[in-house]
Amino acid sequence: MEQLRFAYDGLKSSNVGAYAIAGVVASGDLEILVEREELGGRCEVDIRTSVQGFEKTWSAVTQSFVSTRALANTRITINDSGATPAVVNLRLAQAAQKLDEGDA
């Protein structure tokens, strides 16, 4: 298992939604929990992944994802079981949509 952590500053903030979950921990998939949390304006991404050696790819994917969204003061927790960036992006987008819909 590899643990990765990224933090992003300077993002827009939003009051919509408290938390959202997307995906499942199945082979080739990942589970994402997105929660609003007081983080001094930061967005923090915590990743636990079963596939080692892809830190650069995770960094690029998460950076691209947060750059266009209002995710200041938000924690994103990921349990990954070998999902490709295609699947990761899909689940991140699903989680973001659920958050926007104010599911919880």
Added chain:
Amino acid sequence: MKRDAQWQWNSLALSKTARLERAGMVVQGKLVAPEDMVRLLEAVLEPEDRVCIEGDNQKHADFLAECLAKVNPERIHDLHIVQSNIALPQHLDVFEKGIARKLDFSYSGPQGVRMANLVEQGKVKIGAIHTYLELYGRYFCDLTPRVSFIAAQSADRHGNLYTGPNTEDTPAIVEATAFKNGIVIAQVNEMVDTVPRVDVPADWVNFVVRSPRPHYIEPIFTRDPAAITEIQILMAMMVIKGIYAKYGVTRLNHGIGFDTAAIELLLPTYAESLGLRGKICNYMSVNPCPTLIPAIESGFIQSIHSAGSELGTENYVAARPDIFYTGPDGSLRSNRIFCQLAGHYSDLFIGSTLQVDLQGNSSTATKSRMTGFGGAPNFGCDSRARRHTSEAWLKAGREASQTGAMPRGRKLVVQIVETFGEKMQPTFVERLDAWDLMDRFGMELPPVMVYGDDVTHLVTEEGIANLLLCRSPQEREQAIRGVSGFTPVGLARDRQAVENLRDRGVIRRPEDLGINPLHATRDLLAARSIKDLVQWSNGLYDPPKRFRNW
């Protein structure tokens, strides 16, 4: 200078007579008992003969191949095998034992690793790897078989053969062998009083054996809808809207894969919602894939010609004779030559791949396996001999045209693939593994399946790159990087160049096509399981045991 009067002009016929005389010491007449087959082969064959073993994409003359692997290598050795598919262990056992030495073939996927090892050890000397149609062509040129082993469903006592739904390569092999004084040996599943239809006339067949087990058939074209992912559905939506609908593709071939299965299962749902029934996918050159059943039942597809059959679809096909090519007996008649031919001159090919480089060259070669090409090179290339027009062909041709050049059409050749493959291997690479394979085996050219010059569109989860609209190698490179996602190749893109290409429509993202990736859910599939496919067929589709998961 004219040859002298003693020159022998009928040496092949004399040789055939001599071989049949030797065979007469082993067996009387045409029908051979299984236990006599090895001795018959030892009588009929000679060292260095060119032998064709029917190893098709699906059907295999496995008993005859097994018998060949049992001949005495001191009597029969250094054979030159010409065979389209190397799939079973016995196909390579003959090389291991020195019975065979040289090989010309097309596809060896299932035996790729062992093949690579035997080539390295010098036990297999490869003449060339071909695409199917090319190999069949050479059966009528410089690779005519001396002796051929074929597989059929049944025979009558005269030797008329019924090859049934899985006719596949048999006509190509038999025509070349029988009409150049060769010897045709057939294994059949059963002997009958009258064959349902005559696929091979008795005078073209020299020997028939009822094999102890029915010949092996691989269910290659069955894809379980339960395994189709949301990413494949997203890509399928882009293909339907961004390519099939855009160009008006009525005639096409789908390469095997889950990506194309997803497209097939979206026709009755997503394509229907776009009003495309009757406007796309009317004529297909493809095996009777079970995932086509919903599209057929919904009235999307008018006609399908097949290279082979698919296990479990026999009754469904027989119940849909307006769609499929069937004989007067009611069963499917497949034919790989004609399917490859029809597909070559149709409007579009779409298939998947393992690696693509920055020119668009596409390869499935990996360093540890030698797998060959199968039919893809023939489907996946521009058909420059084509003269008849269609809307899709002309439209693609206009996109590709250079000012001042003679106007012509262009076949759509689409590669559909996710940016990362199994085990997070990037699909898009600076240098194909094919170059390493070339070095390792001393080949003259790197084994490329579809050349970049022929590829017109690349479809990934990131969007569609239309290479027809690229005006220079640099634009082509950035167009490819622009759909390569987060692979190292994709991350090295020139962001401004890619944005420009997007503005010009060379790259189209899902949202540019009006597609929301979050709508790409499994709900869109017309069938979500093998059981659903059985229901769509009203119980006519009878899946093989391995697919019965309920």
